[in-house]
Amino acid sequence: MVTIKDIAKLANVSHTTVSRALNNSPLIKEPTKRKILEIAAQLNYTPNFNAKSLVMQKSHTIGLFFTSISEGTSASFLAETIKGVNRVIGQEYNLYVRGIDDYKEYSPINNQRFDGIILMSQSVSDNPFIYHVKQMKIPLVVLNREVEDDSIITVVSDDKVGSRQAVEHLIQNGHKDIAxxxxxxxxxxxxxxxxxxxxxLNEENVTINKAYAVEGNYDMESGHQAMEQLLSLPHPPTAVFCSNDDMAIGALNAVFARGLNVPDDISVVGFDDIGFAQYTNPRLTTVKRPVEQISIMGAENIQSLIQTKNVSGEKILVNTELIIRDSVRKIK
Structure with missing residues (x-):
């Protein structure tokens, strides 16, 4: 394996000079820098990040944490988040992906192991983890949830506005029995x-029926079970708002399994606008929640925090958008 000392011998300079040249230091004159870089290229030199980490006290690792990977995190949500972060972070960083619920205690989360942490926060149960990361003085960006600490950068979408728009769309199409x-x-x-x-429902003076609220778990199976429950009611709803697209896809399948049709017998609306939403049959009307965009902004902010060590907090709000397709019927 080629080392800095090998390059130093061939270039007839000290290994400190080589190290500075490879790190683009302004202290090294341009001709010397060029000569060293050419020799390094000829020898196929690659930097040893572990050794470099010890010297610079950097781990070259960014942690991407979820409240849980196995419980309540849909595969599409996980993929969109990782894709967004991965698009931004440089090749010099390793990306470490984990669920907070994998840890019994947080001592492995320290600033020797992580240069920065992005938390896709789904629950207030994450607060002890956030507190620990701050105590360890690890740069932190929180996605998906507002936190009470003004010193933290958060990137969130306005889910309340998005779901309100989805239900308003159902009401505008004549629906009053909305689950x-x-x-x-x-x-x-x-x-x-x-x-x-x-x-x-309140703003449009539509009666709220408690039987029309069914718990799901953000996965297709729970959407299927919840829709079966709604269809078994003495007076089933004419439309169902699903709190994510995975559950909406499960709900569509439950309708078809009954020999019924979407949207003729029942209308269905989702939330997230995952890739599958435009390929379901019928194509799913849903709320576009830009998870990948939120994750990109989170990754950009963590990189800038790592570089500048700036600790001023900020709340970044990303808009949702209603995407109208074919899964809602207009009732006359």
Whole structure:
């Protein structure tokens, strides 16, 4: 394996000079720098990040944490988040992905192991983790949930407005018997989407029927089960707002399994606008929640925090958008 000392011998300079040249230091004259870089290229030199980490006290690792990877995090949500972060962070960083619920205690989370942490926060149960990361003085950006600490950068979408728009769309199409398949209990997004649903019904003076609120778990199976429950009611709803697209896809399948049709027999609306939403049959009307965009902004902010060590907090709000497709019928 080629080392800095090998390059130094061939270039007839000290290994400190080589190190500075490879790190683009202004202290090294341009001709010397060029000569060293050419020799390094000829020898196929690659820097040893572990050794470099010890010298610079950097781990070259960014942690991407979720409240849980196995409980209540849909595969599409996980993929969109990782894709967004991965698009931004440089090749010099390793990306470490984990669920907070994998840890019994947080001592492995320290500033020797992580240069920065992005938290896709889904629940207030994450607060002890956030407090620990701050105590360790690890740069932190929180996605998906507002936190009470003004010193933290947060990137969130307005889920309450998005779900309100979805339910308003159903009401505008003549629906009054509107059910909700809720997200995972304890998740902030589930709470906000239900609040948006209730707000739309209240504002339009539509009667709220408690039997029309069914708990889900953000996965297709729970959407399927919840829709079966709604279809078994003595007076089933004419429309269902699903708190995410995975549950909406499960709900569509439950309707077809009964020999019924969407949207002729029942209308269905989702939330997230995952990739599958435009390929379901019928194509799913849903609320576009730009998870990848939120994750990109989170990654950009963590990189700038790592570089500048700036600790001023900021709340960045990303808008949702109602995407109208074919899964809602107009009732005359």
């Amino acid at each position: 909700i398949i809720e997200g995972k209990q304890g998740f902030k997004s589930a709470q906000q989407r239900k609040e948006g649903y209730l707000k739309a």
